[in-house]
Amino acid sequence: xxxxxxxxxxxxxxxxxxxxxxxxxxxxxxxxxxxxxxxxxxxxxxxxxxxxxxxxxxxxxxxxxxxxxxxxxxxxxxxxxxxxxxxxxxxxxxxxxxxxxxxxxxxxxxxxxxxxxxxxxxxxxxxxxxxxxxxxxxxxxxxxxxxxxxxxxxxxxxxxxxxxxxxxxxxxxxxxxxxxxxxxxxxxxxxxxxxxxxxxxxxxxxxxxxxxxxxxxxxxxxxxxxxxxxxxxxxxxxxxxxxxxxxxxxxxxxxxxxxxxxxxxxxxxxxxxxxxxxxxxxxxxxxxxxxxxxxxxxx
Amino acid sequence: xxxxxxxxxxxxxxxxxxxxxxxxxxxxxxxxxxxxxxxxxxxxxxxxxxxxxxxxxxxxxxxxxxxxxxxxxxxxxxxxxxxxxxxxxxxxxxxxxxxxxxxxxxxxxxxxxxxxxxxxxxxxxxxxxxxxxxxxxxxxxxxxxxxxxxxxxxxxxxxxxxxxxxxxxxxxxxxxxxxxxxxxxxxxxxxxxxxxxxxxxxxxxxxxxxxxxxxxxxxxxxxxxxxxxxxxxxxxxxxxxxxxxxxxxxxxxxxxxxxxxxxxxxxx
Numbered sequence: 001x002x003x004x005x006x007x008x009x010x011x012x013x014x015x016x017x018x019x020x021x022x023x024x025x026x027x028x029x030x031x032x033x034x035x036x037x038x039x040x041x042x043x044x045x046x047x048x049x050x051x052x053x054x055x056x057x058x059x060x061x062x063x064x065x066x067x068x069x070x071x072x073x074x075x076x077x078x079x080x081x082x083x084x085x086x087x088x089x090x091x092x093x094x095x096x097x098x099x100x101x102x103x104x105x106x107x108x109x110x111x112x113x114x115x116x117x118x119x120x121x122x123x124x125x126x127x128x129x130x131x132x133x134x135x136x137x138x139x140x141x142x143x144x145x146x147x148x149x150x151x152x153x154x155x156x157x158x159x160x161x162x163x164x165x166x167x168x169x170x171x172x173x174x175x176x177x178x179x180x181x182x183x184x185x186x187x188x189x190x191x192x193x194x195x196x197x198x199x200x201x202x203x204x205x206x207x208x209x210x211x212x213x214x215x216x217x218x219x220x221x222x223x224x225x226x227x228x229x230x231x232x233x234x235x236x237x238x239x240x241x242x243x244x245x246x247x248x249x250x251x252x253x254x255x256x257x258x259x260x261x262x263x264x265x266x267x268x269x270x271x272x273x274x275x276x277x278x279x280x281x282x283x284x285x286x287x288x289x290x291x292x293x294x295x296x297x298x299x
Numbered sequence: 300x301x302x303x304x305x306x307x308x309x310x311x312x313x314x315x316x317x318x319x320x321x322x323x324x325x326x327x328x329x330x331x332x333x334x335x336x337x338x339x340x341x342x343x344x345x346x347x348x349x350x351x352x353x354x355x356x357x358x359x360x361x362x363x364x365x366x367x368x369x370x371x372x373x374x375x376x377x378x379x380x381x382x383x384x385x386x387x388x389x390x391x392x393x394x395x396x397x398x399x400x401x402x403x404x405x406x407x408x409x410x411x412x413x414x415x416x417x418x419x420x421x422x423x424x425x426x427x428x429x430x431x432x433x434x435x436x437x438x439x440x441x442x443x444x445x446x447x448x449x450x451x452x453x454x455x456x457x458x459x460x461x462x463x464x465x466x467x468x469x470x471x472x473x474x475x476x477x478x479x480x481x482x483x484x485x486x487x488x489x490x491x492x493x494x495x496x497x498x499x500x501x502x503x504x505x506x507x508x509x510x511x512x513x514x515x516x517x518x519x520x521x522x523x524x525x526x527x528x529x530x531x532x533x534x535x536x537x538x539x540x541x542x543x544x545x546x547x548x549x550x551x552x553x554x555x556x557x558x559x560x561x562x563x564x565x566x567x
Contacts, residue, residue, distance in 0.1 A: 013393060014393070014395060016389075016393060016472050017389055017393030017394075017395060017398055018389075018398070019389070020385045020386060020388055020389025020390075020393065020476075021385070021386045021389040021390055021398065021401070023382050023385065023386070023441070023442065024382055024383060024385070024386035024405070024441075024442035024447055025386075025401060025405070027382065027438070027439075027441045027442040028405055028408055028442055028443075028444065030423075031416075031420065031438065031439040032408040032411055032416065032444075033408065034419070034423070035415075035416040035418075035419035035420045035423060036411055036415065036416060036419075038419035038422075038423075039415050039416065039418060039419045042418065042419060050422065094312070094315060097308055097311070097312060098312070103308075103312075108316075109312045109315075109316055111555065112315075112316035112319050112320050113315055113316055113319045114319075115319055115320060115323065116319050116322070118497065118544065118547045118548055118551050119322075119501075119544055119547075120500065120501030120503070120518070120519050120522075120543065120544070120547075121501060121503060121519070122501070122503050122519040122520075122522050122523045122526075123501075123519070123522060123540045123543060123544055124322065125526075126522060126523075126526045126536055126540060127322045127325065127326050127537075127540065128322070129526065130325075130329065130337050130338065130533050130536075130537070131322070131325065131340075133338045133340075135338055135339045135340065136338055136339070136340045137325070137340030137342070138340075139340075140339075140340045141340075171318070171319070171322070175319060203304070228410065228412060231412060232412050232413055232414050234414075234503075234504050235503045235504065235519075238523070239523055239526055239527070242527065252414065253414045253504075256414050256417065256418075257417075257504070260417070260418055260421070261508065267418045267422070270418055271415075271418050271419075274412070274414045274415040274417065274418065275415060277412045277414050277415055278411070278412060278415045281410055281411075281412050282410065285410060
């Protein structure tokens, strides 16, 4: 009798467990996993609009010779390699400073530096566009302090346009990443630092020998999320430079968007390009997990 | 050594704070200026605010678009935090091997780039007849791996004795969730609420694809189209940015404490 009752209670609890999670499983299944598989199948098809037919590996062959794809891939990787490390290091340094209990106005600094995170990507991109015009404030400022001798053509020069976008993204996301580090720093026992100080460690030694190793899991988390974010860069480029001059700032996401909705729609080839992002995300995440993660499971 | 370092640290933080805040000051000043003054980098308050406002509301259906954005963001946020917290709670408090496996599959969906979903999702939504319908934005936003993960992490801190006690008192499992769990987890809910509201309010690419008629569009689409005009009027654009940033700004300042607490819960 007793066993029976336990059995049914167990079943009841198990059913309830599924009940709680069902809606989310269905939703993520339909809106993430189903499209994900569809996208893979579509990447082997070609045709205009919705009239798609299988064409084997043709799309993938086309990738190899597609000049625009090469440019978009190169640009995306430049943003990734230059911007993500600068931003994460900056966020880490700021969060270590803000974690010191002796610091005055901590709350104020924290709010100020986090504030960019509340803006919409379109809004801040447009603000940056207005700051980086030829006669704009940025040039005016740099000229007046003598850092440059003539106006920089921020938005129409292939090199400076990329720099503008990198500056903008760094402005928007540094504070966001800082919050994660701040939260993790509060879990570090201050005694560790006190012990290191007794051993005569200076601030830089403490940073690299204590803070960075202890924050490794969260640094890994932020570097993976930032990598995924940068590989999908779209809003900023569209709204600051529109991808120009002459595709010099165009990203993979923008190229996919153009292939699907701006040029004659070619969903098949666009899906093929989108799968290169999947491969990059998975590949780069695995590399980061391998070199950044340790075997110790995080709770 | 110490004496030099401290002022340097303050200097660094002050510069970082100033750089972070400056674009906000800039957009407010610029919203009172003419377009030429903005592109020339004028830092003085102008007298064009009312003209900019009149141009904004007469050349665009700004307040309708504002309403659209508010409607979509509020509905998505409410549904999203309810569905995701149900799942996070379910995965944590009714643990089983098979559900843990499902959970790790769901986590994998965080790695899926939206660019790879965009096209099939667009075709799915158009097959469902939901182009130009807000359900096209609301439905995919109901559950995200990030929010489920967030609520599961936060549920780890939820005192399980309360649940046992409530069961003994004869409360049903669903009642326990709504009348005990939800009020206790207030700060997690507000953090998740802010995150979801902001991401929906600020979302650009997906609404751009599925909302094609001008009277359905949301604020980011409107701002983007104003900015990409052949001769953009930056005074008007800045005013529209100021107004569209206000709700997220107010929300953030009202819920700042809860927000940081909620984030802490997700990292622990």
